[in-house]
Amino acid sequence: DAGITQSPRHKVTETGTPVTLRCHQTENHRYMYWYRQDPGHGLRLIHYSYGVKDTDKGEVSDGYSVSRSKTEDFLLTLESATSSQTSVYFCAISEVSGLDGYTFGSGTRLTVV
Amino acid sequence: KQEVTQIPAALSVPEGENLVLNCSFTDSAIYNLQWFRQDPGKGLTSLLLIQSSQREQTSGRLNASLDKSSGRSTLYIAASQPGDSATYLCAVLTGGGNKLTFGTGTQLKVEL
Numbered sequence: 330d331a332g333i334t335q336s337p338r339h340k341v342t343e344t345g346t347p348v349t350l351r352c353h354q355t356e357n358h359r360y361m362y363w364y365r366q367d368p369g370h371g372l373r374l375i376h377y378s379y380g381v382k383d384t385d386k387g388e389v390s391d392g393y394s395v396s397r398s399k400t401e402d403f404l405l406t407l408e409s410a411t412s413s414q415t416s417v418y419f420c421a422i423s424e425v426s427g428l429d430g431y432t433f434g435s436g437t438r439l440t441v442v
Numbered sequence: 443k444q445e446v447t448q449i450p451a452a453l454s455v456p457e458g459e460n461l462v463l464n465c466s467f468t469d470s471a472i473y474n475l476q477w478f479r480q481d482p483g484k485g486l487t488s489l490l491l492i493q494s495s496q497r498e499q500t501s502g503r504l505n506a507s508l509d510k511s512s513g514r515s516t517l518y519i520a521a522s523q524p525g526d527s528a529t530y531l532c533a534v535l536t537g538g539g540n541k542l543t544f545g546t547g548t549q550l551k552v553e554l
Contacts, residue, residue, distance in 0.1 A: 360540070369546075371545070374541075379540075426540060431476065435484060
């Protein structure tokens with residue numbers, strides 16, 4: 330989607346290695362979110378941010394950490410990747426805590442081998 | 443806990459047919475409901491956003507309705523085309539924000 334970019338688009342990594350996914354927005358929205366999408370589970374919230382350096386946990390936050398040092402960037406880190414973290418990761422943004430709707434990025438397909 | 447169900451899980455129709463996708467949710471205390479489209483291997487594209495105070499929203503051949511009291515929303519697609527083939531997801535926003543619950547989607551195939 331225009332205004333929100335995820336990188337990398339695809340990544341294969343080994344079990345036990347740290348991995349960082351990046352979400353970059355040009356919309357100057359306050360809220361940013363990380364979701365994972367898995368068959369049978371749909372989309373689930375990992376972490377979200379409501380401002381620079383302000384973050385909180387979502388539904389499935391174990392094994393993940395986030396950082397937001399600038400309004401435009403929201404990083405998701407897998408401290409020590411496991412096979413259960415193989416998934417498609419989506420970043421989303423919202424201007425008013427979801428009241429104005431969400432805009433999603435194109436996703437990062439992560440495979441942990 | 444909010445639960446969102448979409449019926450049917452899959453749907454195949456001939457081109458030109460009008461169709462309805464259904465979304466139901468268990469907690470009617472929602473802020474809004476959003477319909478998305480997802481093409482295979484792609485991200486989510488927002489189609490329509492309905493605020494809790496609204497009854498429906500329209501965009502081109504798409505019309506979404508919301509009956510908050512009964513916990514239901516429908517997405518109506520008029521004159522379906524093969525390009526409409528995708529998975530359609532509904533999501534409801536509840537709580538103090540940041541609680542966006544997704545349904546598991548309806549996979550639509552429009553055949554020539």
